[in-house]
Each structure stands twice: as C-alpha cells, then as structure tokens.
Amino acid sequence: MYDLETRKRTPALLDQGFSQNAVSRRTGISRAAIRSWRVRTEPLDRSAACPRCGDTPLAPQDPVAYSYLLGLYLGDGCISADRRGVYCLRIACADAWPGLIDACAAAVLKVRPTNKVCRVSRPGCQYVTCSSKHWPCFFPQHGPGKKHDREIVLEPWQRTVVDAHPWDFVRGLIHSDGCRITNWTTRRIGGALRRYEYPRYFFTNLSTDILALFTGALDLVGVEWKQANSRNISVARRASVALMDAHVGPKY
Incomplete structure (x- = not known):
C-alpha cells in the first residue's frame, strides 16, 4: 500500500515527461501500480485545434518556444508516423546536458500543450517525444530520408517567426x-x-x-x-x- 502523498507525487512526475520506467526507478514504486494510477486519471484534452489547420492558418501559440524547437528539430529531431496516422516527434538530447533536456521538453509542451511529452532513455541520451497528428503542420520540412539529402526551406510563416525571434532559433540549433x-x-x-x-x-x-x-x-x-x-x-x-x-x- 502507498500513502496519499506518494500517490499524488507519482502522477506529477509522469506529467513532467518522465516515463513509467523512469518513475519506477526513481521512486521504487512498481510499474503496475504506476500504470493503474495513470489509467484512473482523467485523459488529456486532445481536442484543441491545430493553429495551422484552420481555414486561416495561425502562427504557433508560443512563437518563442516554437523558434527554439524548430532549431532543435532541424538539428537533432525527426518525425515518424504510425499505422493510425499519428506522428511522433523525437528530439535526441545527450545525457551530459540535463538542462537542455528539460528545456526541450518544456518547449515541446508549450508548442503542443494538450499533448503528452515523454522522455525515453537510450544509452548516452534521452529522446524527448510527443505524439500528435499535427507535427507535419508545424514542421513541413518533414519528409522521407535524411535532412541533408533533401531541400530544407522555411515556409513564409516560419520565416516570420524566426525573423522575430532569431536568438531562440540560434539557441535551438x-x-x-x-x-x-x-x-x-x-x-x-x-x-x-x-x-x-x-x-x-x-x-x-x-x-x-x-x-x-x-x-x-x-x-x-x-x-x-x-x-x-x-x-x-x-x-x-x-x-x-x-x-x-x-x-x-x-x-x-
């Protein structure tokens, strides 16, 4: 049995983007218990419209975070689709820079605040991941193959964001x-x-x-x-x- 404080603290770690495995290692709580608590919580509201998909496309809600995330994506990011047509954004971050991992996760959450941000551990690095049907809307540079094998050009709306917040773009790169x-x-x-x-x-x-x-x-x-x-x-x-x-x- 776990006390009430533990039951409150554990979902908070999940909300910060830590995986169930990571939370289990940190707290000593079994993954089965963490999984059951997660199921009982209210699901995230994923109904928020994509600002890029409307009849009149809008800029991202947080252009500063987007400019930084665009730099991260162009450097160490990729997007892949599953069979359901949901896209997963992955940003590779070295374990040597924990502050960078936190900054990346925060930027992803600001760009897609209604989606779950996760951290997946791999040898020497962590992947900051987030699934959404709309990542190609935010990153039209997505395409087959490696980035250096295809043309990478910013859309006019992306250029407007970068021109307004160039330092955040540089910092992301x-x-x-x-x-x-x-x-x-x-x-x-x-x-x-x-x-x-x-x-x-x-x-x-x-x-x-x-x-x-x-x-x-x-x-x-x-x-x-x-x-x-x-x-x-x-x-x-x-x-x-x-x-x-x-x-x-x-x-x-």
Whole structure:
C-alpha cells in the first residue's frame, strides 16, 4: 500500500515527461501500480485545434518556444508516423546536458500543450517525444530520408517567426548541433612563447540548407561568422562570442 502523498507525487512526475520506467526507478514504486494510477486519471484534452489547420492558418501559440524547437528539430529531431496516422516527434538530447533536456521538453509542451511529452532513455541520451497528428503542420520540412539529402526551406510563416525571434532559433540549433569550446594557440610575448586561450562557438551540420539558415540568423543578430569547412560554422571574434554568451551560452 502507498500513502496519499506518494500517490499524488507519482502522477506529477509522469506529467513532467518522465516515463513509467523512469518513475519506477526513481521512486521504487512498481510499474503496475504506476500504470493503474495513470489509467484512473482523467485523459488529456486532445481536442484543441491545430493553429495551422484552420481555414486561416495561425502562427504557433508560443512563437518563442516554437523558434527554439524548430532549431532543435532541424538539428537533432525527426518525425515518424504510425499505422493510425499519428506522428511522433523525437528530439535526441545527450545525457551530459540535463538542462537542455528539460528545456526541450518544456518547449515541446508549450508548442503542443494538450499533448503528452515523454522522455525515453537510450544509452548516452534521452529522446524527448510527443505524439500528435499535427507535427507535419508545424514542421513541413518533414519528409522521407535524411535532412541533408533533401531541400530544407522555411515556409513564409516560419520565416516570420524566426525573423522575430532569431536568438531562440540560434539557441535551438546550437543546443542540437553546436558547442562552445576553448581553443588555444601560442604567442611570443617578450621573447617567450606563451599559451593563449580563447572561446569560440561551432555549429556542425551536413545540410548546406540548414547551415545557411543558421548563418542567416547570425546575420540578423549581428554575429560575425566564418565557414571553417563544408560542414562547420565558426564564431570566434571576441564581440560575437560575447553576444553568443549573452543569448545562448554553453550547453548545460
């Protein structure tokens, strides 16, 4: 038998996106008990209309969260359909960045507040997942094959959102396929060779279209960048790194 406080706390963990297995490991409660409690709770209201499906399509309810989620999706996201025609959005997040996992789950919930957000553990990472019939409405870039093998172009309404919230888009792309590192080199000062360290940001992607979307957003916010090679964009100038630190920062 479990006390009332435990019965209240466990569904709250499920509502935060943790799977039944994860909650069982964390609390020591059997999965059978968790499953039975979940069945007794009222189902989520899934009747809310998709803002993109109406006669007059509307922008997402939370454009800031959407701009960030769009960056995550283009970097480490995929959409797949089941036999019922329901689509599952999956964003892969490394276990090394628990704050990023939380931010991703929060963004998905803000974009589809009436749908369940889950976290599925895999070796070295977690998939933040959410099922909805409307994910292709939100991400028309969805299609067969890998993103770098097909054209990736933003719809006009997506461009409007990104232009209004470019930093959130940049942050999503960096959180998915980017990093902040410390480079070093040597300089001769006063006749002595000394080590000199400096921070820089990298964004890596195989899709030239996604690289162009990233650099276009950097241009909007005044960040100077260079293309290090065919798949890497570098931000190394001090003022631009400072801007990135203020609005993006390292993964956490």
